[in-house]
Amino acid sequence: MKAASLAALGENGLLDLLTGRWKTDRSRILTGxxxxxxxxxGDGKNHFLLFKTDAVVEDVHFTRKTTPALIGRKAxxxxxxxxxxxxxxxxxxxxxxxVPPDESVSRLRAIYTxxxxxxxxxxxxxxxxxxxxARQLFLNVALLGECRDYRPVLRSGARGGDFLFVTGRLxxxxxxxxLVFEPRLTEGExxxxxxxxxxxxxxSDGLGADLPRLARASGVGFEIDSKAIPRARxxxxxxxxxxxxxxxxxxxxxxxxxxxxxxxxxxxxxLHCMGVVRPRGKDSARPLFAYGFDxxxxxxxxxxxx
Numbered sequence: 001m002k003a004a005s006l007a008a009l010g011e012n013g014l015l016d017l018l019t020g021r022w023k024t025d026r027s028r029i030l031t032g033x034x035x036x037x038x039x040x041x042g043d044g045k046n047h048f049l050l051f052k053t054d055a056v057v058e059d060v061h062f063t064r065k066t067t068p069a070l071i072g073r074k075a076x077x078x079x080x081x082x083x084x085x086x087x088x089x090x091x092x093x094x095x096x097x098x099v100p101p102d103e104s105v106s107r108l109r110a111i112y113t114x115x116x117x118x119x120x121x122x123x124x125x126x127x128x129x130x131x132x133x134a135r136q137l138f139l140n141v142a143l144l145g146e147c148r149d150y151r152p153v154l155r156s157g158a159r160g161g162d163f164l165f166v167t168g169r170l171x172x173x174x175x176x177x178x179l180v181f182e183p184r185l186t187e188g189e190x191x192x193x194x195x196x197x198x199x200x201x202x203x204s205d206g207l208g209a210d211l212p213r214l215a216r217a218s219g220v221g222f223e224i225d226s227k228a229i230p231r232a233r234x235x236x237x238x239x240x241x242x243x244x245x246x247x248x249x250x251x252x253x254x255x256x257x258x259x260x261x262x263x264x265x266x267x268x269x270x271l272h273c274m275g276v277v278r279p280r281g282k283d284s285a286r287p288l289f290a291y292g293f294d295x296x297x298x299x300x301x302x303x304x305x306x
Contacts, residue, residue, distance in 0.1 A: 027041075028040060028041055029041075030048070031152075031154060035086070035154055035155050035156075035201075035217070036052070036082040036083075036085040036086055036155070036201050036202060037050040037051055037052040037082050037083060037085075037086050037088070037145065037152075038050070038051040038052070039051075039086070039152055039154075042146060042148070046148070046149050046150065046151070047146065047147070047148050047149075048088075048146065048147045048148075048151065048152050049144065049145070049146055050083055050086050050088045050144070050145035050146060050147065050152060051142075051143075051144055051145075052079050052082045052083060052141075052142070052143045052144075052145070053079070053140060053141065053142045053143070054075075054078045054079040054082065054140070054141050054143075055075075055138055055139065055140040055141070056071065056074055056075045056078065056138065056139050057136065057137075057138040058136045058137040058138065059136065061074065061178075062074065062179070066179065067110075067179075068107045068108075068110035068111045068113075068114065069110050069111065069113055069114030069117070070114060070179040070180070071111045071114060071139070072110075072111040072112055072113065072114025072115035072116075072117075072118070072139070073114040073115070073117065073118050073179065073180075074178065074179050075095075075111075075115060075139040075140075075141050076093065076095075076115050076118045076119060076124065076141055076143075077118055077181060077182075077183050077247070078141070078204070078247070079093070079141045079142075079143040080118070080122055080124070080143070080183035080185060081181075081183040081184070081202045081204065081247045082143075082202060083143060083145040083183075083185065083188075084183045084184045084185040084187070084188035084189075084202060084249065085153075085188060085200055085201045085202040085249060086145070086147070086152040086153060086154075086188070086192070086200070087147060087150070087152050087153045087188045087189050087191060087192020087193070087197070087200065088145040088146055088147045088152055088188070088189065088192075089123070089145055089146055089147070089148075089185070089189060090122055090123060090124045090143060090144075090145045090185070091124070091125065091144045091145055091146055092124065092125040092126075092127045092143075092144050093119065093124050093125070093126055093127070093141055093142065093143045093144070094126075094127060094128045094129040094130075094141075094142045095112075095115065095126065095128075095129035095130075095139060095140070095141055095142075096129050096130040096131070096132070096139070096140040096141075096142075097111075097129070097130075097131055097132075097137075097138070097139050097140075098131075098132050098133070098134030098136075098137065098138040098139075098140075099131065099132070099133065099134060099137060100133070100134060100135060100136065100137060101133060103137060111139070115139075122183070122185060124143070147192065150192055150193045150195075151192070152192060153188075153191065153192045153197045153198075153199065153200040153251070154199065154200075154217070155199050155200070155201050155213065155214045155217035155218065156199060156217040156218050156219075157197075157198040157199040157218060157252070158198055158199035158214060158215070158218035158220050158252040158277050159198060159218070159220065159252075159254070159277065160220055160277055160278055160279040161254070161255055161276070161277065162198055162199075162252040162253060162254050162255070162276070162277040163252065163253050163254075163255065163258050163273055163275070163276055163277070164211075164222060164224060164250070164251075164252055164273065164274045164275045164276060164277060165250075165251050165252070165253055165261075165271055165272065165273050165274070166203070166207075166229075166230065166248055166249065166250050166251075166271075166272050166274060167184055167187055167248045167249045167269050167270070167271060167272075168184075168230070168246070168248040168269050168270065169230040169231055169232040169233075169235075169240075169248075169270075169272075170203065170207060170229065170230060170231060170232060170235065170239075170240040170241075170246045170248065171231050171232045171235025171236065171239035171240035171241075171243055171246070172232035172233075172235060172246070173239070173243045173244065173245040173246070174235075174239070174243070175232065175234070177232070177245065177246070177247075178245035178247075181245075181246075181247040183202075183247060184202070184247070184248065184249045184269070186267065187249060187267050187269060188200065188249055190266070190267075191249070191251060194264075195257075196251075196253055196257050196260075196261045197251040197252065197253060198251075198252045198253065198254055199214055199217070199218055199251060199252045200249060200250065200251035200252075201213070201214050201249075201250055201251075202247055202248065202249055202250070203244070203246040203247065203248050203249075203250050204244060204245060204246075204247060205244045206241060206242045206243055206244035206245075206246070207229065207240065207241050207242075207246075207250070208241045208242045209242075209244070210250060211224070211250060214250060214252075215277075218252075218277075219280050220277050220278060220279065220280055221277070221278040221279060221280060222275060222276070222277055222278055223275050223276055223278050224274045224275030225274060225275055228272065228273065228274045228275065229241065229272075229274055230270070230272040230274075252277055258273075
């Protein structure tokens, strides 16, 4: 039997193929593959550790012309966005960098300055890492976070009748948003602590790819109003749905909490209600040609910027 190609599998299919047989110690691991972070038991009943790894690669996530400090900034901020999606706080990170032998030392120092600046801003302890020779420059961030005295929010908690919300506006990747975005750590923690969000994730591959992932994890469908999708200035609806690298929070809220959420939301970043969660299988109202970004398939959103 001929093996499926990467293009046929896509990211989701490849992940299932590679990790589908993994087993975890359920007494220590609460959530593994399939969420924004792994969730491990901490040192008490209401202490949870969040574990995440993420990579940026030259000519995939940034280019040779990208300001070096922004490369370091993006590498760490992407992982921070996943901690935010669980409602957690970051604790410590280790950084692996792969470097071509002819790389400029001054460029590498500037990249690490960008890393350090973001780490200091968000209270991340940079505690080590690894260096290796590589054919193209890349950075990998392994990040540890925590939720203390409250539970993290998973992708799997949405229920029929919940409302779909997103922070901020979507589709600004082409305007360098992917290099300068602010991970929604404070907003995510607030949603988790006050138990407003029943399910949550960050939008890294685009609404068209990430919303179906949340729905699949929760075993539900969804219905969204294309006119209610918040777009960045100058962004088309297609860009807002498919370009990705928005790093906003996508989350669901039970009907009983919606009014209170809108009244008590304390942040400058705006909230937008885009639709509603439906029982399993009722997801017939996807906007436009919703596909989002996939590293291995032809339709890739904003190609070359991930």
